[in-house]
Amino acid sequence: MGDVSIRFKIPEGVSRGRMETLLAEQGALLFEAQPPQTWHFLDTFDRRLAAGVLMLKWSGAELLLCALPDDSILHRLRLPAPPRFASDLPEGPLREQLAAAIDPRALLEIAVVTSQSWHYRLLDDEAKTLARLVHTEARLETGEEDAPQFSLLTVRPLRGYDREAARAADQLRSELSLIPTDDDVPHWALDAAGDIAGRYSSKLDVQLAPQMPAAEATRLILLRLLETMRANEAGIKADIDIEFLHDYRIALRRTRSALRQMRGVFPRERVDYFRGELRTLGRMTNNLRDLDVYLAAEAGYRAILPAAMQEDITPLFDYLRSHRAGALAEVVAGLESADYARLVEEWAAFLGEAAGDHDPAQAFAPIIRPARKRIARQYSGIVRDGTRILERGEDDLLHTLRIEGKELRYLLEFFAGLFPPAEVAPLIKRLRRLQDNLGAYTDLDVQQAYLLSIAEALDIEEARARRALVATGFLVETMAREQRALRANFAGAFHDFTSPAQQRQFTKLFGRITGVKP
Amino acid sequence: MTTLALYSNKGGVGKTAAAVNLSYLAAQGGMRTLLVDLDPQSAATFYFRVKPKLKRAARDFEGGKSLEAGIKATDYENLDLLPADFQLRNLDMAFAERKRSHKQLDLALRRFRKEFDLIVLDCPPTINILAENIFATADHLVVPIIPTTLSVRTYEQLLAHLGEKWLAGGRVLGYFSMVDARRALPRQVMADLREQHSGILDTSIPYLSAVEQMGLYREPVPAHAPDSPAARAYRALWEEIRGDVSGLG
Numbered sequence: 001m002g003d004v005s006i007r008f009k010i011p012e013g014v015s016r017g018r019m020e021t022l023l024a025e026q027g028a029l030l031f032e033a034q035p036p037q038t039w040h041f042l043d044t045f046d047r048r049l050a051a052g053v054l055m056l057k058w059s060g061a062e063l064l065l066c067a068l069p070d071d072s073i074l075h076r077l078r079l080p081a082p083p084r085f086a087s088d089l090p091e092g093p094l095r096e097q098l099a100a101a102i103d104p105r106a107l108l109e110i111a112v113v114t115s116q117s118w119h120y121r122l123l124d125d126e127a128k129t130l131a132r133l134v135h136t137e138a139r140l141e142t143g144e145e146d147a148p149q150f151s152l153l154t155v156r157p158l159r160g161y162d163r164e165a166a167r168a169a170d171q172l173r174s175e176l177s178l179i180p181t182d183d184d185v186p187h188w189a190l191d192a193a194g195d196i197a198g199r200y201s202s203k204l205d206v207q208l209a210p211q212m213p214a215a216e217a218t219r220l221i222l223l224r225l226l227e228t229m230r231a232n233e234a235g236i237k238a239d240i241d242i243e244f245l246h247d248y249r250i251a252l253r254r255t256r257s258a259l260r261q262m263r264g265v266f267p268r269e270r271v272d273y274f275r276g277e278l279r280t281l282g283r284m285t286n287n288l289r290d291l292d293v294y295l296a297a298e299a300g301y302r303a304i305l306p307a308a309m310q311e312d313i314t315p316l317f318d319y320l321r322s323h324r325a326g327a328l329a330e331v332v333a334g335l336e337s338a339d340y341a342r343l344v345e346e347w348a349a350f351l352g353e354a355a356g357d358h359d360p361a362q363a364f365a366p367i368i369r370p371a372r373k374r375i376a377r378q379y380s381g382i383v384r385d386g387t388r389i390l391e392r393g394e395d396d397l398l399h400t401l402r403i404e405g406k407e408l409r410y411l412l413e414f415f416a417g418l419f420p421p422a423e424v425a426p427l428i429k430r431l432r433r434l435q436d437n438l439g440a441y442t443d444l445d446v447q448q449a450y451l452l453s454i455a456e457a458l459d460i461e462e463a464r465a466r467r468a469l470v471a472t473g474f475l476v477e478t479m480a481r482e483q484r485a486l487r488a489n490f491a492g493a494f495h496d497f498t499s500p501a502q503q504r505q506f507t508k509l510f511g512r513i514t515g516v517k518p
Numbered sequence: 519m520t521t522l523a524l525y526s527n528k529g530g531v532g533k534t535a536a537a538v539n540l541s542y543l544a545a546q547g548g549m550r551t552l553l554v555d556l557d558p559q560s561a562a563t564f565y566f567r568v569k570p571k572l573k574r575a576a577r578d579f580e581g582g583k584s585l586e587a588g589i590k591a592t593d594y595e596n597l598d599l600l601p602a603d604f605q606l607r608n609l610d611m612a613f614a615e616r617k618r619s620h621k622q623l624d625l626a627l628r629r630f631r632k633e634f635d636l637i638v639l640d641c642p643p644t645i646n647i648l649a650e651n652i653f654a655t656a657d658h659l660v661v662p663i664i665p666t667t668l669s670v671r672t673y674e675q676l677l678a679h680l681g682e683k684w685l686a687g688g689r690v691l692g693y694f695s696m697v698d699a700r701r702a703l704p705r706q707v708m709a710d711l712r713e714q715h716s717g718i719l720d721t722s723i724p725y726l727s728a729v730e731q732m733g734l735y736r737e738p739v740p741a742h743a744p745d746s747p748a749a750r751a752y753r754a755l756w757e758e759i760r761g762d763v764s765g766l767g
Binding site: 121127128158159161 | 566567568569587588589590591593598736
């Protein structure tokens with residue numbers, strides 16, 4: 001049976017003592033006073049559990065995974081310390097479900113709440129319970145004097161006594177000036193904590209209007225991306241999990257893409273300067289990201305190998321592991337450098353400027369025009385290059401095509417608000433299918449080259465290293481085979497995205513597709 | 519789901535006390551339990567302080583459609599009650615009028631199979647169509663026997679009526695109720711009956727004032743006096759029944 005409780009927020013300033021008196025006056029009998037309990041609510045930086053309608057809380061001794069919105073317990077586990085990663089938990093259903101929801105992210109303490117409850121019963125003339133009442137007081141542990149507080153009265157009807165409970169709830173509500181609410185303590189706590197700490201999302205949710213001047217619209221997009229980069233800096237430096245750097249790099253890549261695509265709306269020399277600086281910034285993070293990706297894939301690589309070889313690959317990953325600390329230190333030093341602080345300051349200042357006389361005329365054109373033009377051009381390039389791959393077998397263009405696809409994806413995201421979502425969504429879906437194919441293909445290319453380059457660095461005199469080389473060879477061979485299968489699927493995904501019907505749809509939404517054979 | 523019927527064709531043998539205490543103990547142990555008060559005198563309903571409905575109780579069982587709406591939560595976790603009232607005296611007639619007259623109760627209770635782990639029927643001392651309905655739906659009959667010659671004779675009549683199918687399946691669980699251990703005659707009666715019938719449980723419920731006082735406190739004995747000899751006796755009885763009956767956790 002679902003939760004049919006009726007909940008009321010008790011007005012601020014009504015103390016526990018006052019509630020005690022008021023409830024007694026209403027004939028409620030205090031049945032049990034529960035001691036205060038403190039809960040630590042855990043979630044990832046980007047609230048993946050909440051997005052998956054899950055809630056994870058730790059009592060100091062026990063970990064509970066609950067389903068929202070009714071907080072029903074899915075799994076529980078005795079645990080002396082809160083987990084940082086799903087992999088910190090013993091194997092079992094809780095770990096599995098948690099891993100599926102958050103990997104590779106770390107868990108952070110989102111809120112600490114202390115709450116205390118008093119259980120009452122409303123009785124009839126034969127002392128039969130008609131409804132249970134629970135008064136709960138909760139406080140967010142922020143360490144501040146004026147930490148948010150929450151006082152809640154829950155009326156829990158008993159089966160067969162709904163009418164009596166509803167009557168009691170009505171009476172309490174009017175007598176005690178209660179405010180009906182859907183909140184319970186966990187939801188209130190997570191909300192209140194979010195109000196204090198702010199809410200992070202890597203989603204590009206910028207509201208644009210078609211007639212907005214192009215430079216202004218582009219600045220809004222770039223400002224949102226700068227926010228995302230900055231929001232991830234602390235997590236990168238503290239090395240909380242690998243997704244901080246990942247999100248940072250995506251925002252940086254989108255920034256560079258937007259600058260390249262929309263360069264016509266800003267003065268040339270400023271664009272050139274920032275593009276150069278941002279490229280350097282991106283390069284600074286490449287090494288660490290590569291190591292993160294390969295180390296995260298370690299178990300996957302092992303699984304590819306035959307049982308007898310699974311341990312052999314260890315020296316390769318030991319090598320990667322031994323380099324990660326240095327790579328991290330480099331990135332941290334970069335982010336803490338005076339150069340970086342100056343770049344961020346200049347960039348933020350530039351994005352805060354209003355368009356003026358020194359700007360090109362394109363800066364003042366309505367954003368819808370360059371948006372359509374850039375998307376149409378980008379799509380044209382994809383049609384052209386994909387056709388060359390298929391017709392002339394120029395497979396080296398697959399990497400280019402992947403990057404072009406990514407740019408198109410970014411453009412569609414930047415300008416999503418300018419076009420009817422119902423018409424754009426199917427295009428994005430097909431694009432994603434093509435990108436999945438291209439991404440998997442080119443990733444395998446890069447991985448083979450990377451593994452071979454690491455293999456070169458191993459000391460061949462060592463027996464372990466020689467076995468690692470054999471295992472590497474096996475991995476590379478497996479990847480090459482997988483690549484051939486992906487290559488065979490490319491034509492289907494490409495045709496699906498560039499069929500005459502798709503081209504007509506692109507033309508309708510974004511204008512003429514150029515340079516394509518009819 | 520398992521259905522246990524507290525049944526005897528003799529009155530005043532401790533059926534209701536057992537039904538109330540056993541269903542309470544089952545619920546305490548985590549089983550979602552429904553106690554169905556089939557007795558028009560509604561003693562079980564009274565023990566849980568539920569006010570009996572005054573109308574429609576008999577009609578509710580016909581087809582069972584509105585039974586669900588009649589269920590009342592007791593004051594105890596996991597334990598719900600389907601209350602009875604005086605109108606149930608007509609249940610026999612109501613069932614008799616329908617086709618497949620001995621399957622009516624089973625049809626009515628079927629809808630609760632998913633929602634409850636255990637249904638306990640508190641039965642009136644009856645031997646007509648309602649009894650046939652109880653036999654048709656219960657997985658096991660739990661039969662209190664007062665160790666007197668007359669009571670034992672009634673028990674043997676019941677076994678003869680039920681026939682070989684019930685006995686072979688171990689579906690009848692007799693136990694001695696209201697036992698006065700100070701007297702020699704009951705001891706002899708109990709020993710004789712145990713010798714003749716294998717289905718008698720080892721646990722007996724003594725004649726105890728705490729059981730009598732249930733009507734005063736209107737609570738199950740293990741809730742009102744958890745450490746009393748009576749509570750201990752019912753706990754032992756429940757444990758033995760759990761051990762003998764599959765599906766009781």
